[in-house]
Amino acid sequence: METRVIGKSVPRKEGREKVTGRARYVDDLAFPGMLHGVTVRGPTARGRIRGIFFEGDIPWKEITIVTAKDIPGNNCILLLIEDQPCLADGLVNHKEEPVVLLAHQDAYLLGEARRAVRIEIEPLPAIFTIEDSLARKEIIWGEDNTFKSVRVEKGDVESAWSVADCIVEGEYETGAQEQLYIEPQGMIARASPADGVTVWGSLQCPHYVHKALVSLFGLPKDRIRVVQTETGGGFGGKEEYPSMIAAHAALLAWKSGRPVKIIYDRAEDMAATTKRHPSKTRHRTAVSSDGKLLAMDIDFTIDGGAYETLSPVVLSRGTIHAAGPYDCPNVRIRGRAVATNAPPHGAFRGFGAPQSVFALERHLDRVAAAVGLAPDELRRRNFIREGQTLAVNQVVHERVEMGRLMDQAFEASDYHVKRKQYSTENPGAAIKKGIGFACFLHGAGFTGSGEEYLASEVAAEATVEGRVRIRAGSTEMGQGTNTIFSQIAAETLGLDYEKIDIAQPDTANVPNSGPTVASRTSMIVGKLVESAAREIQTKLFQSGLLEQGYDAATFAKACGEYIGRFGALESLIKYQHPAELHWNDERYEGDAYGAYAWAVYVAEVSVDTRTAEMRVENFTAVQEVGRVIHPVLAAGQIEGGIAQGIGLALYENIVWHEGRMVNAQMTNYIMPTSMDVPRIRVFFDEIAQGRGPAGAKGIGELPLDGTAPAIANAVAHATGADIRRIPLTPELLMETLEKAHA
Amino acid sequence: MPEGSGKIQVRCTVNNKAVTFEAYPMARLLDALREELRLTGTKEGCGEGECGACTVEMDGALVNSCLVPAAQVEATKILTIEGVASGERLHAVQQAFITNGGAQCGICTPGMILAAVNLLRRFPEPTEVQIREGLSGNLCRCTGYTKIFESVVAACGESERDA
Structure with a gap:
């Protein structure tokens, strides 16, 4: 297929901001009256919380303190199921489990305060290896320590051993690995019963955070807003844990009535956030x-x-x-x-x-x-x-x-x-x-049927100047989403790459194009971008305002006339699962x-x-x-x-x-x-x-x-x-x- | 910040502009830049001098600004990423990073560009070993460094006019 923009190494869309230091990451934002927030974690891998004590020479009255009882809705970080609490209530199941949240405008005082919280825990036996978990040395989750068990069967393995010339066995292990994005995780939240909850942060999947916050606050979907700031690397590490930090910042903001920023330092980020499964x-x-x-x-x-x-x-x-x-x-x-x-x-x-x-x-x-x-x-x-x-x-x-x-x-x-x-x-x-x-x-x-279930959506809209803006929840975290989406739309519309804009992922403004994970952004979401751009063009053709063989100027003129006559020129495309793909779960x-x-x-x-x-x-x-x-x-x-x-x-x-x-x-x-x-x-x-x-x-x-x-x-x-x-x-x-x- | 010793006044030059700010003597230059001067292009990646995201030049030498106490900044000349371009005209290194894919997520980029600018000032035609050594204090998790080396090489011929 002959292409004009696809296949070309155009300049990264947000490249200039990044090389000049103007790109704004979450820690670069400051709101008036903003407090800093920190997380206090339990000292024991597994146990029952007996008491939380606020000790030391700390002006505790000045500090916003949040525990599980302050959560307005469900105390969980909703993802696939509801097993992970936002703040431990009664039990802790690992050493990095959040128990108490603190906020204050003085980050130094806050650090002292964090060290002065004592969480008393009655320890329970814990397990730390796959072997101990499989042997059910302790049951620490569900009935048998098993989150999921799957079996793939093709042919009949048992029939082969007797006819084989050689049988080779072996056992292999891989360790945990830290994503180590160079920008540590962080969030800023504003929250109040009157205005709902808004968070800004470093994240891969705005709609995951949105879903978790809706459940945590028990608010209608339109009262929760999640905005992605420039994100300094993700690699999967900002797929799920940002929901936890967003929840914590939002709870502190909800209670204090002030904007709250939580930025993890490197040690906390490495120890507490997710790593590759051993x-x-x-x-x-x-x-x-x-x-x-x-x-x-x-x-x-x-x-x-x-x-x-x-x-x-x-x-x-x-x-x-x-x-x-x-x-x-x-x-x-x-x-x-x-x-x-x-x-x-x-x-x-x-x-x-x-x-x-x-x-x-x-x-x-x-x-x-x-x-x-x-x-x-x-x-x-x-x-x-x-x-x-x-x-x-x-x-x-x-x-x-x-x-x-x-x-x-x-x-x-x-x-x-x-x-x-x-x-x-x-x-x-x-x-x-x-x-x-x-x-x-x-x-x-x-x-499997994951894409069918996600049913991702992408929107496009044209302006009177003939620019086209792509709206999607897919995030740029360095891998090039902004750039390739622009290329795809420009290619489809016959416009220059520079004529395409990418909307900042903001759940109040972009449809849910699914999480930015699973090597899906180019192929799955990219295809939706192509369709969304195509529909803009089709609408112009069908209105009679534009004909094949147009240039940028006639495209702009047609957009202006269309918008003047009919209102917004926009499209919304939903994923259609290819009919020939079948998966039996x-x-x-x-x-x-x-x-x-x-x-x-x-x-x-x-x-x-x-x-x-x-x-x-x-x-x-x-x-x-x-x-x-x-x-x-x-x-x-x-x-x-x-x-x-x-x-x-x-x-x-x-x-x-x-x-x-x-x-x-x-x-x-x-x-x-x-x-x-x-x-x-x-x-x-x-x-x-x-x-x-x-x-x-x-x-x-x-x-x-x-x-x-x-x-x-x-x-x-x-x-x-x-x-x-x-x-x-x-x-x-x-x-x-x-x-x-x- | 620790009480006990009061704040001091620090006078220095940042990006060719004379500035004065107040800070505790052991406050980090990184925080002074980001919070007092609102120059947020300098990033914090680790806070322990390992990653180089907070790299700035101090009197022409590369430093990790998370390890430099404010008291040491008095009367020095600081260059941050905000001072690398001349107005809207990008430095050759910045342009080369855009053209050659040297910046992905962008969080190591300000420090990496300062390290590259510093390297090319010392070695206008650096060998591969010199590039690798010159950038070894700046960690990048996105690129695998290959596109950064290519950016530096591409900037070589161009950077003299910017020096």
């Missing part, structure tokens, strides 16, 4: 002597923390991605999300898939070794093709060329030459080198996603065997994401995701002590710096077959899935270490190597 995956694989996968039996468990939050949905994506881009006749995947007394784990770019893909791609390297094949050859013999069925019995109706992606990735990285060269040179070398890869897919949009099978992105990533590492220090020296990422709307933004998404994947693989180690993150500082929780990220080479193989505008698919989460296993496989190649767990810290690598030699 996981454990067991694989049992039957394979023939010629390397054909006969059966895959997978058990995938994630630690959801103390409340359900989004765990069922994370589990769903992780489970569906667990069998990868392979054709295997018999697959069984059992997925479970279980409770522990850690702060709830939540959305983080990839959403369960990086965990299960790590397990699979490490495992397949081991399967290849067991049958005496090169790791790439084993994959080649099993890659899924158009017309074949994925584990969830979804027939792939798009062109899939995994072999071609692998060829490109191997050529660009010189894989075969290096693999051989390093194998020859490594013995005896103090610094060993390795090269490894991972093959994977990532579904775009909500899983009971049987957990069918069209899990409308389209997939496909990829092969190659990592090169060096390992200093004296210190076990590992470095990623080179990285090659080849992917097929359909039509690329903006090459620079798209490459930026991939590169940034790979950097986060390097952190997940090697550096980002959360140290837990009884359910609390104890290294909640940038000093000792290490994310990659400019010295740690190698040259990343990004290639897009455009086949333009997605369901989005001009054939776009999803892109945002993809790079998190394959980076860590590619690196782990490279370290395994360099050292021979049987890597089963990430983050692979030097300590863990050393331990693994010593065990192998023992």
Whole structure:
């Protein structure tokens, strides 16, 4: 498809504000009479609150104090269900559970006051591991500690064990990971019975916050307003927790009658807000002597923390991605999300898939070794093709060329030459080198019938000057929503990119286009933007005020005349689920996603065997994401995701002590710096077959899935270490190597 | 702020303008800029000198303004992101960040741009190692740094006229 604006790297819509420091983030806003707010959390992982005492030399009368009894409506942060309280009332279930809120205009005094609140808790036994939760050592949630359990069945796994030439088993683990957006979370609220509740803040999903506040205050929907301020990164971390902070700021504002700002400092943000779910995956694989996968039996468990939050949905994506881009006749995947007394784990770019893909791609390297094949050859013999069925019995109706992606990735990285060269040179070398890869897919949009349920909406409106404004709840958090929406609308309308405006996400002014998550913004919401723009054009054509072949001036003239004659020129488009996509949630099978992105990533590492220090020296990422709307933004998404994947693989180690993150500082929780990220080479193989505008698919989460296993496989190649767990810290690598030699 | 010692008057130059503000001696330069002078382009990412989001230049050297006490600011020259462009004309580094995708969420961008401007003043034609080292005090979670390196390289030829 010929395009004019799509496919061009136009300047980021809000780029000028960002490079001049004029972009306004939540902490940059100040309201007259504004108070600061802070959260006091319980000191115990699980227990019964016996008393709350306000001690010390603090002028308590000057301080606004909010506890659970001050909540006007339901004491819960409504998301999927109502299990998570806004403020603990009676019981606490993790150490970061909010119990008391305080507000005052003097931030220093407030800090002193926070330390002077004593919460007395009678401890109850707590559990902190997946094993203890599964063993029901204590029942801490529901009847059996299980948030959700799913089962995928394809063929008959049991029939394969007896005919297999080889059976390979293995267990794999991934740790929690902090999103570490550089802008900490924060909210400002105004609230009163007369005016309702308005919050401004750093967030991904304004309508999630809206839904939670409606329930918390028991107010009609139109009395709650949520406005997104410029957002300094999200990566999933600002999908659900902003509802909690918004609720807290609003309760303090409601009680004090003053605007209240809550900004988390880095330590509080890291410790209290959600992180990537830790996981454990067991694989049992039957394979023939010629390397054909006969059966895959997978058990995938994630630690959801103390409340359900989004765990069922994370589990769903992780489970569906667990069998990868392979054709295997018999697959069984059992997925479970279980409770522990850690702060709830939540959305983080990839959403369960990086965990299960790590397990699979490490495992397949081991399967290849067991049958005496090169790791790439084993994959080649099993890659899924158009017309074949994925584990969830979804027939792939798009062109899939995994072999071609692998060829490109191997050529660009010189894989075969290096693999051989390093194998020859490594013995005896103090610094060993390795090269490894991972093959994977990532579904775009909500899983299964999720998009049908969301029923997203997008609006467009034209002005008398011939500008077109897109109104959607989809948020810009750095990934480029404003820019690509403008490109899509400009392309559709035949206008210049500069003629398009994007409305600030504000629930009082934009329809609910669904959450900005799940690699859905380009493909799903982008398509709605296209339709909304198209309808503006159609209205002008049908009114006879505009004809094909118009220019910007005649478009503006027609808009002016239309508005003068008929009033507002606007459109509202609702998502229509493609009739050919069917999902059966009971049987957990069918069209899990409308389209997939496909990829092969190659990592090169060096390992200093004296210190076990590992470095990623080179990285090659080849992917097929359909039509690329903006090459620079798209490459930026991939590169940034790979950097986060390097952190997940090697550096980002959360140290837990009884359910609390104890290294909640940038000093000792290490994310990659400019010295740690190698040259990343990004290639897009455009086949333009997605369901989005001009054939776009999803892109945002993809790079998190394959980076860590590619690196782990490279370290395994360099050292021979049987890597089963990430983050692979030097300590863990050393331990693994010593065990192998023992 | 801690009581005991009273506020002091601090005179300095910020973005080529003489300014005076009152602050406790151990107040952070970051807060003075953001709250007293309302220059909110300088960001707080960690408050412990790790992330570099609060980077400003002080007498030509890069500092983390979250670690600089107000008392130390007396008679210095401070450059913040608000002073990098000449009026509406962007600095070459700023323009290069827009063109090359060096800014995504934008929260590290002010500090990153000051680090890049400072780097190009010291090394007008920096090597890759010099760029990596020069920016290693500024964390970015969005870009993976590649587009930032490309922005700095693109700004090289252009930045002399802005220096």
